[in-house]
Amino acid sequence: MAALVTVQGLGWKFGQLPVLDGVSLEVHPGQNVAVVGPSGCGKTTLLRLIAGLLHSHGHHGNGSFSVNTARIAFVFQEDRLIPWKNVAQNLRFVAPTADEATLHETLGLMDMSESRKAYPAQLSGGMRQRVNVARALVSNPELILMDEPFQSLDETIKANILSRLSKLQAQRGFSTLLVTHSLREALCFAHRIYFLTPRPATNRFVQDVTIPPAHRHLFDPVLLQEEGKILQRWFLPDSHKE
Amino acid sequence: MAKTKGKNIWTLGGIALFFGTWWLLARFIASPLILPGPWQVLQVLFEMARTGTVFWELLRTFSKGILGLGIALALGLPFGLLMGSSPKMEELFRPLTMVIRSMPVVSWLSTVLVIWGIGFRAPVFIVVVSLLPVIIFNVSQGVATVDTRLMEMARVYRVSRWEIFRQVYLGSIFPFLLSAVKVSLGTMWKVAIVAEYLAGNTGIGIQLSWSKFYLDTPAVFAYTLLALVAGLGFEYAFEFLFRKWKVRGVESWQHS
Numbered sequence: 001m002a003a004l005v006t007v008q009g010l011g012w013k014f015g016q017l018p019v020l021d022g023v024s025l026e027v028h029p030g031q032n033v034a035v036v037g038p039s040g041c042g043k044t045t046l047l048r049l050i051a052g053l054l055h056s057h058g059h060h061g062n063g064s065f066s067v068n069t070a071r072i073a074f075v076f077q078e079d080r081l082i083p084w085k086n087v088a089q090n091l092r093f094v095a096p097t098a099d100e101a102t103l104h105e106t107l108g109l110m111d112m113s114e115s116r117k118a119y120p121a122q123l124s125g126g127m128r129q130r131v132n133v134a135r136a137l138v139s140n141p142e143l144i145l146m147d148e149p150f151q152s153l154d155e156t157i158k159a160n161i162l163s164r165l166s167k168l169q170a171q172r173g174f175s176t177l178l179v180t181h182s183l184r185e186a187l188c189f190a191h192r193i194y195f196l197t198p199r200p201a202t203n204r205f206v207q208d209v210t211i212p213p214a215h216r217h218l219f220d221p222v223l224l225q226e227e228g229k230i231l232q233r234w235f236l237p238d239s240h241k242e
Numbered sequence: 243m244a245k246t247k248g249k250n251i252w253t254l255g256g257i258a259l260f261f262g263t264w265w266l267l268a269r270f271i272a273s274p275l276i277l278p279g280p281w282q283v284l285q286v287l288f289e290m291a292r293t294g295t296v297f298w299e300l301l302r303t304f305s306k307g308i309l310g311l312g313i314a315l316a317l318g319l320p321f322g323l324l325m326g327s328s329p330k331m332e333e334l335f336r337p338l339t340m341v342i343r344s345m346p347v348v349s350w351l352s353t354v355l356v357i358w359g360i361g362f363r364a365p366v367f368i369v370v371v372s373l374l375p376v377i378i379f380n381v382s383q384g385v386a387t388v389d390t391r392l393m394e395m396a397r398v399y400r401v402s403r404w405e406i407f408r409q410v411y412l413g414s415i416f417p418f419l420l421s422a423v424k425v426s427l428g429t430m431w432k433v434a435i436v437a438e439y440l441a442g443n444t445g446i447g448i449q450l451s452w453s454k455f456y457l458d459t460p461a462v463f464a465y466t467l468l469a470l471v472a473g474l475g476f477e478y479a480f481e482f483l484f485r486k487w488k489v490r491g492v493e494s495w496q497h498s
Contacts (some may be wrong), residue, residue, distance in 0.1 A: 036325065052398070
């Protein structure tokens with residue numbers, strides 16, 4: 001099956017400043033892909049390019065990328081909810097044809113159906129982020145792009161949202177591309193992880209994740225052990241290895 | 243509760259200070275032709291209210307003011323949107339708006355008196371040109387504050403341009419528009435009365451003019467007091483409604 005997203009040796013500059021330098025990745029239908037790299041390495045730029053939020057304007061470097069779907073949703077780092085619209089109206093903004101039952105069901109998936117009439121300012125950060133995810137889901141996407149959406153959340157809420165999202169992905173079969181600096185988040189969610197170098201970002205290595213679904217939880221010992229192995233193998237300086 | 247009560251006492255104190263100073267000055271000047279005392283003015287005002295004619299004059303002034311405000315809003319909203327959404331449009335319309343804002347009222351009056359003469363239209367026109375720049379600049383400022391992150395979100399989700407305009411743009415300018423309307427409601431009375439005084443044939447303004455002509459100073463003060471109370475009353479009524487909206491949670495965007 002053709003890949004939904006194909007990025008081939010992509011380079012990108014802001015003016016004279018190189019941000020990406022030969023990044024390659026693929027996202028196939030029904031696949032969860034994570035891009036892990038240090039803060040500021042260009043992960044968000046990569047995601048914004050794929051979402052069509054950056055235009056060439058002479059900044060474009062070499063390489064290419066293609067996106068083979070128009071049904072894209074984006075879970076932003078900040079919630080980006082319309083402040084003067086309540087939760088239900090925020091969802092309806094991206095899915096005007098969605099009926100009441102669909103809205104109710106989608107909010108229910110994120111435990112937010114009780115707050116459908118609440119305004120964003122009346123919600124906590126965690127609740128707003130759940131609405132951010134619900135908004136992506138209600139638009140019935142084929143591909144969800146996620147830009148470190150759980151960065152500001154505490155571990156319990158993060159684990160809760162990630163496990164709900166994993167279950168939904170298995171049921172509905174959409175694809176996701178998650179960029180994060182947290183290896184544990186990536187291991188919890190992704191089938192394949194692309195590791196990037198610091199800026200200008202380039203592929204460092206690719207890791208397929210084989211952790212069974214039952215152990216894909218932020219605090220699961222199997223997942224923590226896998227995280228340790230990867231960190232030791234790729235990130236521990238030679239002087240510290242036995 | 244105690245805080246509100248304390249605030250109310252100070253407000254009442256302020257009103258008492260105003261009337262007290264007025265009374266003292268009137269006693270000092272001791273000429274009702276120059277400065278009638280508050281009691282004398284209130285008596286004239288009660289008499290006017292008893293006969294009921296003053297309410298018609300008030301309504302006539304109000305109708306001119308509110309029509310002028312309506313026209314200013316109808317014109318100011320699209321122009322403000324246009325100026326706020328494009329720097330080129332802002333450059334194009336800014337000189338014209340500045341001219342409208344800076345032109346003295348009497349210059350406008352001289353022109354409209356030649357065209358329409360004394361009557362209903364000239365005061366309405368003066369209200370329009372006085373309020374239009376305030377509304378245009380407020381709306382344009384509101385458009386400039388539209389959150390680009392919301393626009394990006396709408397683009398990713400392929401939301402139609404009409405819905406972006408309706409739900410993001412109009413929502414963003416709403417607080418600015420409310421503040422423009424609040425300021426305009428106060429200004430509207432003042433401008434309408436001045437315009438009636440100089441180019442009208444009905445309303446509080448023309449009553450003021452006639453009272454001055456007949457050297458009926460207590461009536462001049464009574465009409466002035468009435469205009470003052472009406473203007474402040476409208477501002478407070480709007481403020482009250484605005485607070486009700488806030489209670490319903492609409493204010494949330496201003497603090498998020």
